[in-house]
Amino acid sequence: xxxxxxxxxxxxxxxxxxxxxxxxxxxxxxxxxxxxxxxxxxxxxxxxxxxxxxxxxxxxxxxxxxxxxxxxxxxxxxxxxxxxxxxxxxxxxxxxxxxxxxxxxxxxxxxxxxxxxxxxxxxxxxxxxxxxxxxxxxxxxxxxxxxxxxxxxxxxxxxxxxxxxxxxxxxxxxxxxxxxxxxxxxxxxxxxxxxxxxxxxxxxxxxxxxxxxxxxxxxxxxxxxxxxxxxxxxxxxxxxxxxxxxxxxxxxxxxxxxxxxxxxxxxxxxxxxxxxxxxxxxxxxxxxxxxxxxxxxxxxxxxxxxxxxxxxxxxxxxxxxxxxxxxxxxxxxxxxxxxxxxxxxxxxxxxxxxxxxxxxxxxxxxxxxxxxxxxxxxxxxxxxxxxxxxxxxxxxxxxxxxxxxxxxxxxxxxxxxxxxxxxxxxxxxxxxxxxxxxxxxxxxxxxxxxxxxxxxxxxxxxxxxxxxxxxxxxxxxx
Amino acid sequence: xxxxxxxxxxxxxxxxxxxxxxxxxxxxxxxxxxxxxxxxxxxxxxxxxxxxxxxxxxxxxxxxxxxxxxxxxxxxxxxxxxxxxxxxxxxxxxxxxxxxxxxxxxxxxxxxxxxxxxxxxxxxxxxxxxxxxxxxxxxxxxxxxxxxxxxxxxxxxxxxxxxxxxxxxxxxxxxxxxxxxxxxxxxxxxxxxxxxxxxxxxxxxxxxxxxxxxxxxxxxxxxxxxxxxxxxxxxxxxxxxxxxxxxxxxxxxxxxxxxxxxxx
Ligand code: SF4
Numbered sequence: 001x002x003x004x005x006x007x008x009x010x011x012x013x014x015x016x017x018x019x020x021x022x023x024x025x026x027x028x029x030x031x032x033x034x035x036x037x038x039x040x041x042x043x044x045x046x047x048x049x050x051x052x053x054x055x056x057x058x059x060x061x062x063x064x065x066x067x068x069x070x071x072x073x074x075x076x077x078x079x080x081x082x083x084x085x086x087x088x089x090x091x092x093x094x095x096x097x098x099x100x101x102x103x104x105x106x107x108x109x110x111x112x113x114x115x116x117x118x119x120x121x122x123x124x125x126x127x128x129x130x131x132x133x134x135x136x137x138x139x140x141x142x143x144x145x146x147x148x149x150x151x152x153x154x155x156x157x158x159x160x161x162x163x164x165x166x167x168x169x170x171x172x173x174x175x176x177x178x179x180x181x182x183x184x185x186x187x188x189x190x191x192x193x194x195x196x197x198x199x200x201x202x203x204x205x206x207x208x209x210x211x212x213x214x215x216x217x218x219x220x221x222x223x224x225x226x227x228x229x230x231x232x233x234x235x236x237x238x239x240x241x242x243x244x245x246x247x248x249x250x251x252x253x254x255x256x257x258x259x260x261x262x263x264x265x266x267x268x269x270x271x272x273x274x275x276x277x278x279x280x281x282x283x284x285x286x287x288x289x290x291x292x293x294x295x296x297x298x299x300x301x302x303x304x305x306x307x308x309x310x311x312x313x314x315x316x317x318x319x320x321x322x323x324x325x326x327x328x329x330x331x332x333x334x335x336x337x338x339x340x341x342x343x344x345x346x347x348x349x350x351x352x353x354x355x356x357x358x359x360x361x362x363x364x365x366x367x368x369x370x371x372x373x374x375x376x377x378x379x380x381x382x383x384x385x386x387x388x389x390x391x392x393x394x395x396x397x398x399x400x401x402x403x404x405x406x407x408x409x410x411x412x413x414x415x416x417x418x419x420x421x422x423x424x425x426x427x428x429x430x431x432x433x434x435x436x437x438x439x440x441x442x443x444x445x446x447x448x449x450x451x452x453x454x455x456x457x458x459x460x461x462x463x464x465x466x467x468x469x470x471x472x473x474x475x476x477x478x
Numbered sequence: 479x480x481x482x483x484x485x486x487x488x489x490x491x492x493x494x495x496x497x498x499x500x501x502x503x504x505x506x507x508x509x510x511x512x513x514x515x516x517x518x519x520x521x522x523x524x525x526x527x528x529x530x531x532x533x534x535x536x537x538x539x540x541x542x543x544x545x546x547x548x549x550x551x552x553x554x555x556x557x558x559x560x561x562x563x564x565x566x567x568x569x570x571x572x573x574x575x576x577x578x579x580x581x582x583x584x585x586x587x588x589x590x591x592x593x594x595x596x597x598x599x600x601x602x603x604x605x606x607x608x609x610x611x612x613x614x615x616x617x618x619x620x621x622x623x624x625x626x627x628x629x630x631x632x633x634x635x636x637x638x639x640x641x642x643x644x645x646x647x648x649x650x651x652x653x654x655x656x657x658x659x660x661x662x663x664x665x666x667x668x669x670x671x672x673x674x675x676x677x678x679x680x681x682x683x684x685x686x687x688x689x690x691x692x693x694x695x696x697x698x699x700x701x702x703x704x705x706x707x708x709x710x711x712x713x714x715x716x717x718x719x720x721x722x723x724x725x726x727x728x729x730x731x732x733x734x735x736x737x738x739x740x741x742x
Contacts, residue, residue, distance in 0.1 A: 013677050026685070030660065323664045327681045361675060363668025363682075364540060365631035380581070386542030395541075399670070403538050407546035410501075410532040411553060417532075424505050435741035436714045445673030449680030450711030453506065453739035460499055460508035464527055 001119045001147065004334035005346055005355035011332035012361075021157055021329065028156065029326030035264030036317060036371065043266075046373075049257055054375045056250045057311040061302060067211040067244045068293070074214025078276035081290045084241070088118035091294045095120060095203065095236055096127055098290055102234050104129065104200035108192075110218070110225040111135035112205030113151055113314065114294055115238050116336045117349070120203075132195045134224040136188055143170050149330030151337060152262050152316035157329055160184065192224070202228035202286065204274075206239040207258065207314070208251040209291075215275050216291065217251045219259065219268040226272050235286040237274060240294045242302075242310040248273075254313055257373040261315035297349050306381055309344050311374045318368035318378060324361050333358060340368040340378040347385055356394045359385035421462045424455045431455070492522040493609060496561035498554070498575075498598075500568045501533040502703040503724075507738065510703065513730035514567045514601055521609035523563075530557045534571045540669045544582060551579045555590050563608070564598040567726050568702050569633020572600040577636050600633060601726060602701055606642040613650050620733045626695035627655045627725075628686070628709065630702030631664050643701055643725050650729050656693040660685070667708040683712045690720060697721040697737075699728050710738040 004011060016022060040046050060067055072082045085091035091114075099107065107129055115121065121131045121142070133142040137155035141148060144166050148154030155163075160181050167178060167187055178184050204225050206216035216237050218225045229235050245251050259265050278285035301310055319325045319339030330338035335355070337345045343358035359382045368378045389395050409416045431437050431454025440452045457463075495518050503510040511527075518525045535550030554575065558564050566572040575598045579591035605611045625647065633639035647653040666672060666682025687709055690698050698720055700706050710722035721737040736742055 009675065009677075012675070016677055016681055022681075033662075323666070323682050323685075324675075324678055327678050360671070361678070363631070363664045363666065363671045363679075365664035365668070366635040367631070367662065367664070370635055383540060383542060386540075387544050388542070390542040399541070399674070400543070403541050403543055403670075404546060406533070407535070407538045407543070407550060410535070410550055413530045413532050420505055433741050435736055436711060436739040438715075443673070445676040446711070448676045449672075449715070450683060450708065451714035451739060453707050453710055453714070454741075455506045456508055456735065458508070460504040460511045461529075461531075463508055464511075465529070 001116055001336055003350055003354055005358055008332060008334060008357035011334055012328040015328045015332050024159060025326050025329055032320035036261060039260040039264040043260060049253060050373055050375055053254050053257055060245050061307060061310055067246055068241055070211040071209050071214055071244050075291055078214050080276045083290060083292045085292055085294045087296050091118045091238060091292050092120050092123040094292050096124060098236055099129060099201050102200055106199040107131045107201045107203055108196050108199035108228045108232060109133050110204035110228040111138050112238055113336060114205055114240055116148060134192050134228055136222055139188055150316060150319060151314055196227045196231045199232045201234045201236060202232040203236045203238060204228050206237050206243055208254060209244040210248050210251050211244055211246050213248060215273045217273050219271050221269045223270045226270060229274055230285050233287050235289045236292060238292045240298055242298050258313050258315050261317040261373040301348050306348055308376050311376055312341055313374050315373055317371045321367045321371050344381050352388060353394060356389045417461045421459050424459050428455045428457050492524045494562040495523040495525050496558055496564050497525055497527050498531060498564055498566045500566060500571045503567060507703060509732055509735050510567050510724040510726050513726040513732050516730050517605055517726060518565060520614055521605055521611035523609060528557045534574045536574050537669060539578060547582055551582055552587060555594050558594055565601055565604045567601040569600050569630040569637055569639055570702055570704060572598060573632035573636035600637055600639055602642040602646055603639055606646050620731055622653060622697060624656050624695040625653050625697045625699050626658060626690050626693045628698060628700035628705055629661055630700060630705050633701055646729055656695045658689045658693060660689050665705045665708055667704045672708060683708050687712050691718060699723055699725045701725050706738055714739040
């Protein structure tokens with residue numbers, strides 16, 4: 001997928017100016033944390049389960065090669081084909097090959113962030129295939145020619161009115177006006193149903209790969225994953241190598257955290273396990289099934305200090321609780337993954353040069369880490385990325401210099417106290433009447449939004465030292 | 479002649495506390511440091527102010543300049559090593575010392591950082607939980623009707639500060655805090671964040687200020703000057719009449735100095 005993370009600040013600025021969308025984001029930002037906390041409150045096992053899953057994920061990653069091998073073996077035993085793709089191009093061409101082998105023209109696709117990452121849709125379409133997204137949110141943004149703004153709810157940024165207008169312009173509605181939200185849903189359902197029946201290949205993602213039995217697991221609320229998987233002749237499951245878990249019980253344990261953290265439900269409407277092609281006694285199901293497992297720098301991340309990021313279970317809670325994500329929305333981040341997890345993954349999966357603004361889009365407020373079911377220290381990782389940005393001199397030179405001067409001064413207390421004393425007295429002199437400055441040299445960022453409060457008077461250290469001197473003098477006099 | 483047995487021990491001694499003033503209080507609001515000293519004395523502590531103190535290193539650390547932050551952390555650790563307790567009138571600077579120094583440093587310095595962390599407390603935590611301050615005999619001199627409270631993020635999530643300032647305001651001044659709707663959401667300060675991403679920060683501080691104003695309180699208190707300068711600055715910009723003060727000033731009833739951002 002094309003990347004626009006370099007212009008994060010401009011993207012954010014444009015997003016903030018779209019007041020209708022900003023208002024909707026505010027509503028969601030107030031609402032989403034409430035439904036999550038309601039789901040967690042009645043669920044006493046949350047903390048223990050979080051610790052448990054952390055161990056499971058760590059263990060799986062420590063022995064990734066082993067479990068991937070086991071998964072591959074089991075999956076092949078079940079009749080699947082397993083492919084490994086080192087990068088986006090390999091995944092895309094593997095999928096295209098499979099489609100072409102089956103003379104497929106129409107693809108029904110379930111929600112998959114991994115194929116967003118590889119830009120699969122555009123690739124298949126340029127080869128002449130018709131690809132239809134079947135998750136309602138994905139379908140909407142596909143019709144609108146947009147990208148997901150949230151990893152769980154891709155069309156979160158769209159209002160019902162906008163969706164109605166979209167359908168009115170894209171669908172042949174005749175006299176129908178689709179006044180209610182349910183009308184919009186059933187309109188999409190009718191169109192999608194047709195497509196399901198005609199598609200030759202179905203493509204879905206996976207929330208987990210289970211090594212012990214070679215199954216993949218997928219949760220949806222719409223059941224479209226199952227239709228993609230069962231109606232077309234061929235099924236392709238696209239996911240990344242880090243999704244593998246040793247046991248089926250690990251996957252279901254993870255599910256209990258994932259769903260509560262993502263949507264505040266105890267269970268999604270559909271939880272499906274895919275084993276392989278239709279067996280002789282089966283009435284339906286695909287006749288051929290493939291797994292395409294993407295690396296795309298996951299191996300590098302595994303070997304780096306950021307390996308914990310691979311423990312992410314893609315619940316979206318960190319997005320929902322991030323005040324910056326809720327201020328600017330997902331598109332501002334300029335690539336597939338937004339919010340705190342995206343601000344870490346984007347530099348790691350693309351490059352820090354292209355996305356160095358993202359790790360700075362953080363106040364270290366810590367709310368993301370507090371809710372993250374995978375217990376990933378997101379603010380620490382974001383700061384570590386700023387450390388890399390700083391070491392590679394990617395940040396603005398004047399910032400780096402300013403901080404260096406400040407740190408140098410702070411290591412020389414006498415000089416620091418003398419100079420700050422002088423500066424503060426000057427600020428006080430000019431500012432004490434009004435109490436704050438509307439503008440101030442070198443503080444343009446601050447004063448563009450708010451006044452700069454004037455200091456009270458002399459610094460504490462000046463006053464304190466004067467007091468100590470006074471006391472010493474008095475003692476000498478006696 | 480044998481020395482007679484003394485049946486008494488050394489005179490009772492209060493807790494020896496070193497005050498880490500924090501750079502923002504030092505530069506912008508000395509009244510916070512003075513109020514902290516008075517409150518600690520009221521709680522029976524002997525207070526000293528180490529003269530070498532400057533800054534805890536957060537600006538460099540948060541901006542990813544670990545190389546500059548390390549010597550600053552070491553300087554603070556050396557300066558404070560002999561204190562029985564270290565008290566800091568800021569959740570974020572106390573969080574820096576307690577949680578981030580041990581992450582930043584290695585080896586022996588990490589050990590020393592952990593020792594310092596074990597005896598370092600944010601002001602309201604120390605007054606409420608450790609020193610268990612009693613109300614002074616004088617009645618609160620000011621009648622404040624309603625106060626909203628801003629929980630700084632580092633204090634709230636790194637140090638679990640929530641009830642302490644509320645209990646102190648209750649106990650010492652008879653004040654019940656009016657709670658914000660979104661009390662867990664960041665005010666948009668974030669150190670250099672507010673200057674690097676001013677527009678986003680501006681939206682965040684606006685949301686916070688609106689939440690504060692919606693409580694109908696005429697004063698906002700908090701334990702972190704960074705947040706308070708941010709919120710007060712925005713209130714001044716918009717001409718909103720809300721008095722913004724550090725909780726130490728309120729607890730010590732030092733309300734004659736102009737509030738943050740107010741002229742004399
Ligand atoms: S980082 Fe944590 S909170 Fe964010 S999506 Fe991943 S698991 Fe969920």
